[in-house]
Amino acid sequence: MSEIRGAVRPFCVAIDYDDTFSTCPETWGKVIEVLRQAGARVFCVTFRRPDMVVTDFPGEVFYTAGRLKADFMHDLKQDVHVWVDDRPELIGENPERRRFREILNEAV
Numbered sequence: 001m002s003e004i005r006g007a008v009r010p011f012c013v014a015i016d017y018d019d020t021f022s023t024c025p026e027t028w029g030k031v032i033e034v035l036r037q038a039g040a041r042v043f044c045v046t047f048r049r050p051d052m053v054v055t056d057f058p059g060e061v062f063y064t065a066g067r068l069k070a071d072f073m074h075d076l077k078q079d080v081h082v083w084v085d086d087r088p089e090l091i092g093e094n095p096e097r098r099r100f101r102e103i104l105n106e107a108v
């Protein structure tokens with residue numbers, strides 16, 4: 001079995017639910033299984049409110065309730081290394097990366 005080389009451990013993959021996982025749960029289920037066998041931690045991060053329960057994702061589900069996903073997960077101290085999302089504009093930018101980018105821009 002292969003593994004994710006050179007990755008920070010655990011390598012965390014966030015998969016969106018609506019119009020991503022929901023497009024084909026069987027296929028995404030296989031993808032998730034392959035990633036987990038390679039050592040990744042895979043979970044769902046959805047823009048939904050907690051009362052809009054996701055029932056068929058195979059694993060943990062985080063509900064941002066309309067907050068940008070990167071900020072939300074940063075506040076929970078949950079690392080995300082790779083995002084899989086049909087609407088990347090709803091991810092936003094991790095505040096630490098934003099600050100790093102700002103420092104780089106100030107140095108130029």
Ligand SMILES: [Mg+2]
Pocket residue numbers: 016017018019020085086087
């Ligand atoms: Mg979506």
